Amino acid sequence: MDSATLGMDLLDEYKTSYRLGQSFRRKVIGYIEECHLEDGGYFFARVPPSGGLDTYFAVKSLSILGVKPDRPEAIARFFLSNIAEGMIGGIIGIFLAVEVLNEIGRMTEGLRNYARQRIMALQNKAGGFGAYKDIRVEVPSELQNTYRAVRVLKIIGADFDKEKVNGFVFSFLRPDGGYGAKGYSTLASTFYATEIYKLLGVDVGKLKDTKDYLHTIEENTEAQFIEDLYWLILGMANLGVKTNMPDKVMSFVMMCQRLRGGFSRAPVMGISTLEDTFYALSILREIGAL
Numbered sequence: 302m303d304s305a306t307l308g309m310d311l312l313d314e315y316k317t318s319y320r321l322g323q324s325f326r327r328k329v330i331g332y333i334e335e336c337h338l339e340d341g342g343y344f345f346a347r348v349p350p351s352g353g354l355d356t357y358f359a360v361k362s363l364s365i366l367g368v369k370p371d372r373p374e375a376i377a378r379f380f381l382s383n384i385a386e387g388m389i390g391g392i393i394g395i396f397l398a399v400e401v402l403n404e405i406g407r408m409t410e411g412l413r414n415y416a417r418q419r420i421m422a423l424q425n426k427a428g429g430f431g432a433y434k435d436i437r438v439e440v441p442s443e444l445q446n447t448y449r450a451v452r453v454l455k456i457i458g459a460d461f462d463k464e465k466v467n468g469f470v471f472s473f474l475r476p477d478g479g480y481g482a483k484g485y486s487t488l489a490s491t492f493y494a495t496e497i498y499k500l501l502g503v504d505v506g507k508l509k510d511t512k513d514y515l516h517t518i519e520e521n522t523e524a525q526f527i528e529d530l531y532w533l534i535l536g537m538a539n540l541g542v543k544t545n546m547p548d549k550v551m552s553f554v555m556m557c558q559r560l561r562g563g564f565s566r567a568p569v570m571g572i573s574t575l576e577d578t579f580y581a582l583s584i585l586r587e588i589g590a591l
Contacts, residue, residue, distance in 0.1 A: 321590050326366050329578065332562030333359050334371055336575060341375030345563075345574040351379060353389075353397040358575040360401050365582045365591065370405065377407035384415065392431045395419055396449035403456050413457045420450050421461065428462075428469035433482075441528070443482045444470060444493035451500050463501050470497050477517075478510030488518060492532035495539035505540045512540050519544065526566050527557050531580040538587050547588045554581050 336343045336359060342351025343359035356376065363370050370376060380398040383389050389398055395416050402408045424430050431446030447469065454461050470480070473494065479486025480494040491514060498505060515537050524530040530553060534544055544550055556568035563573025564581035571577075585591045 321585065326591075328562035329582070330363065330366055330368060330562075332573065333362055333575065333578065335561070337371060341372065341377075341379030343575060345572075345576075353380070353383070353394060355575045356380075357397045357401055358579040360404050362575065362579045362582050364404055365579075365586050373405040373407060376405060377402055381409070381412070384412065390419060392420065392423055392446050392449050392453075396453050399453045399456050408457075416453050416457055417459045420453050421459070423450065424461075427472070428465040441489035442487065442493045444473065444480065444490050444497065448493045448496050448500075451497055455500050466497065467501055467503065470494050478508075478512075478514035480511075486514065488529060488532045488536070491515065492536035492539075495536045499539050508540055512537070512542050515540070515542065516545075519546065524553055527554065527564065527577050527580045527584075528566070530554070531584055534584050534587050544588060550584060550588055551590060554584050557581060 333343070336345055336347055336355065338344055338347070338349050338351045340349055340351050342353065342356040344351045344355050356379065360370050360376065380389070380402060383394075384398060389395060398412060399408070399416050402412060420430065425433065427433065429444070429447035430450030433443040433446065436443050447466065451461075451466060453459075473480040473482060473490060475481055475484070475486040477486055479488075480490040481487040482490070491511065495505070495508075495511070498508070515533060518533055519537075524533070530550065534550060537544060553568060554564070557564045557566070557571075557577065558581070559565055559573040561573055563575070564578045565571035565573050566577050582591065
C-alpha cells in the first residue's frame with residue numbers, strides 16, 4: 302500500500318465517523334517513539350545527536366494524542382545538561398527547554414530563574430524580543446521570537462510589560478487586517494500575532510479585520526504546504542473562528558501521511574518529519590478529527 306492509498310483509507314474512516322480511531326493514534330505514536338534516541342531527545346532522521354526542536358515537536362505531538370513520552374527523565378537530562386554546558390542561551394533554546402520540561406512535569410526552579418533572566422535581557426527597544434529586522438530567510442516571521450519569549454514568561458509566571466509587547470505586535474498590523482513587515486501581510490506573522498494576543502489576554506472579538514483576512518486566505522488560496530494550513534487553521538482558532546472547509550482540510554492533511562505513520566510537508570512528495578507531524582496533529586485536533 303502506498304502513502305496515497307493509506308491517506309485515502311484514513312480519509313474514508315474520517316468521512317464515516319468524523320474521528321480518527323485508535324489504530325491511527327497507535328501508528329502515529331509508534332512513528333514518534335521510533336525517533337526517540339538514546340541521548341534522551343528526538344530526531345526525525347533517527348541518528349544521534351538529538352535536536353531540541355524535534356524533541357519539542359515530538360513531546361507536544363504526543364500530548365495532543367493524550368500520551369506521555371517514554372523515558373521523561375532522559376528527556377529532562379537532555380535539556381538540563383545542555384543548559385549546564387552553556388549550550389542553551391538564546392530565545393529558541395530556552396523556549397524549547399521550558400516548553401518540554403513543563404509538558405513532562407520536570408520544570409526546575411533553576412530553569413525558571415535562568416529563563417526569566419535571559420529572556421528579559423533579550424527584550425528589544427521596540428517592545429518585542431530578539432531580532433525582528435532583516436531576519437534570516439528560514440525564519441517564517443519577525444514575530445516568532447516575541448511569541449516564544451512571551452510563552453516562556455507566561456509558563457514560568459514572570460511579570461513583564463504586556464502593553465509594551467502589545468504595542469510592538471500592533472505595529473505590524475497592515476490595512477488588510479493581516480500582520481507583517483515591509484508593508485505587506487503574511488500568514489505566518491498573522492498567526493504569531495494571534496498567538497501573542499491570546500497569551501496577552503487581548504479581546505480577540507475586536508479583531509474583525511484579521512478574521513476577514515484569514516477567511517479571504519482560506520477562500521482564495523490553495524495550501525501548498527502543511528505549515529501554511531497550520532498557520533491558517535490555528536490562527537483562525539485563536540480568534541474563535543472555525544474553518545468553513547473541514548473536509549478539504551482533512552483531505553489535505555491525510556494525504557500528507559506516510560507509511561510509517563508520520564506526516565510530510567506536502568501531499569505529493571516528501572518524507573515524514575516530527576515538525577510536520579506536529580502541524581498535522583494540531584490541525585486534526587482543531588477540526589475535531591481527534
